[in-house]
Amino acid sequence: MDIIFFLNEAVLEGQHYTWSSVLLILIIVGCLLSGIIHWWQSANALCTSIFITQVALLIVFYIVNVKEQASLLMSGTLLIWVLYLLIESHKMAYIDDLTQINSRRALNEKLLALPKNYIVVMADIDHFKKFNDTYGHDMGDSVLYRVAQELAKVEQGGKVFRYGGEEFTILFFNKQWSDIEDSLEHLRESVQNMKVSVFDVKKGTQKNVQVTVSMGACESQSSTDSEQIFKFADDALYKAKRNGRNRIELKK
Structure with missing residues (x-):
């Protein structure tokens, strides 16, 4: 004192x-x-x-x-x-801690107040499990972050969410498929053109690898609830996977 x-x-x-x-x-x-x-x-x-x-x-x-x-x-x-x-x-x-984009909780909140017209797009990183097994989970987390940040650049007012694992959701409000088709294609190409640097443990060297995403989309329907629209978008995603990956399919 x-x-x-x-x-x-x-x-x-x-x-x-x-x-x-x-x-x-x-x-x-x-x-x-x-x-x-x-x-x-x-x-x-x-x-x-x-x-x-x-x-x-x-x-x-x-x-x-x-x-x-x-x-x-x-x-x-x-x-x-x-x-x-x-x-x-x-x-x-x-906000998802790893990818720093909107989380699944944020998506669930958005689904409570959907407009009449909306489009659900499900996106999934191709061969992600194989990538994790080859380069390790740390490199996998880095890829998740890079892809999420690239998807977040989506145009036409799209909102991107991490749905879970290596899967993402993009929501478009008051849009038709013709409004967003070109923007989604540009987004797919931008992910494909990314240079992702990874460390190859077996060879002990750093190298660049290519990452791609497959997408499935579905437009809202007056007689169908959002849960079913999500299922249709997911079906379209798996169709894109079956048809060769690194592509976009629309559920009609």
């Missing part, structure tokens, strides 16, 4: 800052720089909230002289923390 009292009372010669103020400045600046680095590297909601909180503390320290104002800003800082923690909780619940 004596040391804290001394720091609070000791004044730098010719300056208006106490030693404790200087120490606090150094701590805040250090934390701010650390927060900026972590935010730049990960850009997630929690790091963002820490970064904003540190900026708010600097504002409190340099600008606010009235206790009521300080209390207001500190309350605002707390609300920022709560907001971003809620965002992070939502991300944990609805």
Whole structure:
């Protein structure tokens, strides 16, 4: 307590800052720089909230002289923390941890409010089990991430979800097959043209391999529920597999 009292009372010669103020400045600046680095590297909601909180503390320290104002800003800082923690909780619940795209839970929520016209597309990575057996699960996870990120570039307002394992779902709302056919074909080609670097354990070398996806699609029907539409899309996917893979089939 004596040391804290001394720091609070000791004044730098010719300056208006106490030693404790200087120490606090150094701590805040250090934390701010650390927060900026972590935010730049990960850009997630929690790091963002820490970064904003540190900026708010600097504002409190340099600008606010009235206790009521300080209390207001500190309350605002707390609300920022709560907001971003809620965002992070939502991300944990609805974003797939491995692929960083929408999860199966997010898909199930979307299915509760489907419009009249929609298209379900089921996509599956070809020969993924063989790939895992050859290069290992770590390389398999890397491929899942790369493919998911490529599928997430889908146009025409498509929403991509990880359905499970190496299978993905793409939903299109208020679209007809003629609207999205070319976009899906472009998406299939973009996955095919990816250069995926893997480590061959047997040969001890790094090499590039090709990854492809098969897709099956089905348009909504007024007399058919979404569960059946998903089954039809899945049937079309397996038809694409039987017909040689790396292709798209539409259930008619």
